[in-house]
Amino acid sequence: MQIKQEILAVFKQQYGTPALVVRAPGRINLIGEHTDYNHGFVTPAAIDKAMYFCFSANEEPIINLRAVNFDRRASIFLDDSLALRQSWEDYFLAVLDALRERGLKPTGGLNVVFGGDIPSGGGLSSSAALCSGFIFGLNTLFGWSLTRLDMAFVAQRAEHIIGTMCGIMDMFASLHGRANHVICLDCRDLSYSYFPLNLGDYELVLINTKVKHSLAESAYNDRRNDCETALATLQKYQPNVQTLRDINEKMLETYQEKFTQNQYKRVRFVVQEEQRVRNATAALQAHDLPTVGRCMFEAHAGLSQMYEVSCPELDLLVALAKTKKGVLGARMMGGGFGGCTLNIVHKRATAIVLEELSAAYEREIGWRPEPIFVRLEEGVAVVNC
Numbered sequence: 001m002q003i004k005q006e007i008l009a010v011f012k013q014q015y016g017t018p019a020l021v022v023r024a025p026g027r028i029n030l031i032g033e034h035t036d037y038n039h040g041f042v043t044p045a046a047i048d049k050a051m052y053f054c055f056s057a058n059e060e061p062i063i064n065l066r067a068v069n070f071d072r073r074a075s076i077f078l079d080d081s082l083a084l085r086q087s088w089e090d091y092f093l094a095v096l097d098a099l100r101e102r103g104l105k106p107t108g109g110l111n112v113v114f115g116g117d118i119p120s121g122g123g124l125s126s127s128a129a130l131c132s133g134f135i136f137g138l139n140t141l142f143g144w145s146l147t148r149l150d151m152a153f154v155a156q157r158a159e160h161i162i163g164t165m166c167g168i169m170d171m172f173a174s175l176h177g178r179a180n181h182v183i184c185l186d187c188r189d190l191s192y193s194y195f196p197l198n199l200g201d202y203e204l205v206l207i208n209t210k211v212k213h214s215l216a217e218s219a220y221n222d223r224r225n226d227c228e229t230a231l232a233t234l235q236k237y238q239p240n241v242q243t244l245r246d247i248n249e250k251m252l253e254t255y256q257e258k259f260t261q262n263q264y265k266r267v268r269f270v271v272q273e274e275q276r277v278r279n280a281t282a283a284l285q286a287h288d289l290p291t292v293g294r295c296m297f298e299a300h301a302g303l304s305q306m307y308e309v310s311c312p313e314l315d316l317l318v319a320l321a322k323t324k325k326g327v328l329g330a331r332m333m334g335g336g337f338g339g340c341t342l343n344i345v346h347k348r349a350t351a352i353v354l355e356e357l358s359a360a361y362e363r364e365i366g367w368r369p370e371p372i373f374v375r376l377e378e379g380v381a382v383v384n385c
């Protein structure tokens with residue numbers, strides 16, 4: 001059964017017909033990693049893998065939650081504290097808390113059944129989809145007038161309450177996605193445009209390492225911290241610099257000894273990645289896919305060696321991809337320390353590349369990675385059933 005149908009069936013069995021069904025997609029990111037919280041550019045897109053939520057009102061000041069994927073239930077009392085419980089429902093608590101900070105509170109209880117087909121730990125932003133879809137549902141049901149951008153900020157704030165100091169990319173993409181299009185988002189002023197993803201004989205293939213290393217959240221926050229500290233240092237000498245986007249490699253060299261070695265590497269990566277996003281998006285629009293692919297391999301090298309957010313499993317998948325005919329580019333995608341690589345592969349070569357790559361990965365790591373094919377889809381929306 002299709003996952004959406006499954007969620008609906010569970011809801012109907014317990015509560016009858018839902019008042020509202022919402023779909024909230026995961027995302028990919030073509031290029032521009034760890035640039036969002038540095039006020040740079042990113043190129044994400046919403047995908048066909050998504051979270052689905054069924055909602056109906058109830059008579060008590062309680063939100064009853066049921067997670068279909070892992071068959072768990074929880075309740076949140078709207079008049080009680082929204083303190084985190086170190087459990088899966090923390091995302092819902094954090095969203096309610098973030099809304100409360102804006103003076104918004106559900107005026108009635110709800111039954112919510114949710115679940116989806118975004119591989120968890122795959123770096124496809126299932127948590128951003130979770131937060132975005134829940135907020136969108138509340139906004140619709142209670143007639144608040146949050147814009148999609150407001151909702152993205154609430155979702156981001158929820159992640160910060162949980163403890164990951166993420167940028168805006170994931171929730172922005174989930175909320176603003178457009179079918180067959182990539183978003184080019186300027187994370188400084190949040191202006192954005194869409195461009196069609198036209199890969200001709202090539203296709204995007206995600207390959208899931210099926211690992212998620214436990215240091216992911218703390219290392220993510222450390223990287224952000226390195227960048228912010230380095231920026232503050234630089235601003236002492238160059239007061240006009242507002243973000244890392246305002247600097248170039250020459251300026252970085254000038255002040256090199258003011259940074260710790262780690263800070264220097266992180267900033268260098270960010271500066272180069274910014275340039276790569278520009279090169280890759282220009283190449284994409286000129287249908288120059290080999291250049292896009294080269295940018296991806298370079299991005300991976302930078303993420304692995306300078307930003308140090310890769311892991312042996314991701315490095316192996318990219319190194320293997322590099323040796324395969326028909327692969328134009330490959331890189332780790334998302335925050336890092338596990339999850340997926342993103343590959344641009346010639347459609348005629350995909351089957352053989354995946355087979356050879358999986359076999360080699362299995363020999364080294366002990367299990368087969370999982371290929372994931374994605375279509376680019378619309379952002380969060382109400383769905384008809």
Ligand code: GLA
Pocket residue numbers: 032033034035036037125166167168169170334335336
């Ligand atoms: C995670 C974060 C995003 C972004 C990426 C790296 O997905 O949630 O905000 O920083 O990592 O590009």
